[in-house]
Amino acid sequence: MKPSIGSELDGIRLIRKLGEGATGIVFYGERENLPLAVKVLSPGLTNEPLIEQRFKREAAVLSKLSHPNVVAIKGASIEGQFAYIAMEYVEGDPLSAEIRSKAPAAAFCVHVMRAVMSAAAHAHEYGVIHRDIKPTNILLENSEDELPRVVVADFGLAKLLSLDEFGEDQTLTRRGRIVGTPAYMAPEQVSGISIGPSADVYSLGILMFELISGRRPFEHKRRRDMLRAHLFERPPALSAMPEVRLHSELEKWIERALEKEPADRFEDAGAMLEAFEALDPKALQFTVAGRNAEQEPAKSVSVEISAAERAEALKKKTKNPVPITSRAWVRGLVWAAGFGLLSAVAAIAGYSTTLR
Numbered sequence: 001m002k003p004s005i006g007s008e009l010d011g012i013r014l015i016r017k018l019g020e021g022a023t024g025i026v027f028y029g030e031r032e033n034l035p036l037a038v039k040v041l042s043p044g045l046t047n048e049p050l051i052e053q054r055f056k057r058e059a060a061v062l063s064k065l066s067h068p069n070v071v072a073i074k075g076a077s078i079e080g081q082f083a084y085i086a087m088e089y090v091e092g093d094p095l096s097a098e099i100r101s102k103a104p105a106a107a108f109c110v111h112v113m114r115a116v117m118s119a120a121a122h123a124h125e126y127g128v129i130h131r132d133i134k135p136t137n138i139l140l141e142n143s144e145d146e147l148p149r150v151v152v153a154d155f156g157l158a159k160l161l162s163l164d165e166f167g168e169d170q171t172l173t174r175r176g177r178i179v180g181t182p183a184y185m186a187p188e189q190v191s192g193i194s195i196g197p198s199a200d201v202y203s204l205g206i207l208m209f210e211l212i213s214g215r216r217p218f219e220h221k222r223r224r225d226m227l228r229a230h231l232f233e234r235p236p237a238l239s240a241m242p243e244v245r246l247h248s249e250l251e252k253w254i255e256r257a258l259e260k261e262p263a264d265r266f267e268d269a270g271a272m273l274e275a276f277e278a279l280d281p282k283a284l285q286f287t288v289a290g291r292n293a294e295q296e297p298a299k300s301v302s303v304e305i306s307a308a309e310r311a312e313a314l315k316k317k318t319k320n321p322v323p324i325t326s327r328a329w330v331r332g333l334v335w336a337a338g339f340g341l342l343s344a345v346a347a348i349a350g351y352s353t354t355l356r
C-alpha cells in the first residue's frame, strides 16, 4: 500500500504532506498525539537491493545521535515496498527559504554555522558522516527569540540510499552508486574514494561561502560540469567580489574547508568549529552580499550518481583549473626539488670558494 494522507504507518497517522524531495515524501504525522515528521523513501530508491538489515543497522546508529542541533530519529522501518524514517517534527522553514531573497545578517550566519558545525561535530564523534549538508537540510524552528533554533535533518540518509560498495583499494566498485547533491559534494565523493568527516567539512565550507556571498562557488547548470568543478576548478576568491567584505582570516578559513585534498582541510567538524572560534572576533563581522530575487535559485536536490557518470567527470578537464601545485603531493615534490636545487647551488658555491 502506498502511504498517503489519512493512512497509518506503524501506528503513526499521516496527517498532511510537508514537502517532497528527490529522496522521498515528508509527512506530518502523529502517534499518540505526539507530532512527528515521517519521511517515506521513494520506492525507486528502496527496491534496489536495499538490504533490510543494512537499513536497520544504519538507522540504529542514527538514532543514537542526541544533540539539540540534530533532528532526533524516533524510529525506522520497512513496510512492504516502502522504507520510512520517523523524526522529531520541527515547526519552521528550511534555511534555503530564509536566504532565497534576502541577505541574512552576519550574526545570523555565524549562529547558523556554529549550530551546524556543532551538529556535525557530534555526529563525527559517533562515526556518522552527514554526506548531504545543504540549506534544505537545515531547519529553522519558529521561535520568539531573535535567533532561531537550528536543526540539521537527514544525517546519514545519503549513505542509507547509496550502494557504496568499496573494493580493496577503498575505491567504489563499478556497481557503486552514490546519492548526494552535486552543488555541495566534496571532490572525494565525486571521485568515489571512501570518504571521511572532512567531506562534511567541504560542504560546510560551501555553505559558509553561500551565506556570505549569496552564491555558491560553482554554479554550473549541467550536472557533469558541476561534478568536474569540485575536482578541478578553483573556487572564486570571495575577497575579489565587490559586494562582499570579509576579514582575511575568515577567507582563509573558508579556503581551507574547500581544499581539494581532504588532508588539507580541517580534520572534522569539531576541528573546523575550534578554528572558527579562534578567529579574530573582527572576522565575524563581515558584510553579506545582497540576493538577486529574480535569479532562479540553482538546483540543490539530491540525486543518484552512477559510477559511469563519476568516471566521466574524472576524465574531463575544465577551463579554470586548479593550478597543479595546489595538490598536496605535487607541492611536496616541488618543495623537495627546490630544496635539492638550493643545496646543489650552495654546494657548488662552497666548493668554488674552497678552490680559491
Ligand SMILES: Nc1ncnc2c1ncn2[C@@H]1O[C@H](COP(=O)(O)OP(=O)(O)OP(=O)(O)O)[C@@H](O)[C@H]1O
Pocket (backbone or CB within 6 Å): 018, 019, 020, 021, 022, 023, 024, 025, 026, 037, 071, 087, 088, 089, 090, 091, 092, 093, 094, 136, 137, 139, 153, 154, 181, 300, 301, 302, 303
Ligand atoms: N523533521 C522535519 N520537521 C519538519 N519538516 C521537515 C522535517 N524534515 C523535512 N522536512 C520538510 O520536508 C520537506 C522535504 O524534505 P526532503 O528532505 O524530502 O527534501 P529536501 O531536503 O528539500 O531535498 P532532498 O531530497 O534533495 O534532500 C522540506 O521542505 C523540509 O522542510
Ligand SMILES: [Mg+2]
Pocket (backbone or CB within 6 Å): 021, 136, 137, 153, 154
Ligand atoms: Mg532533506
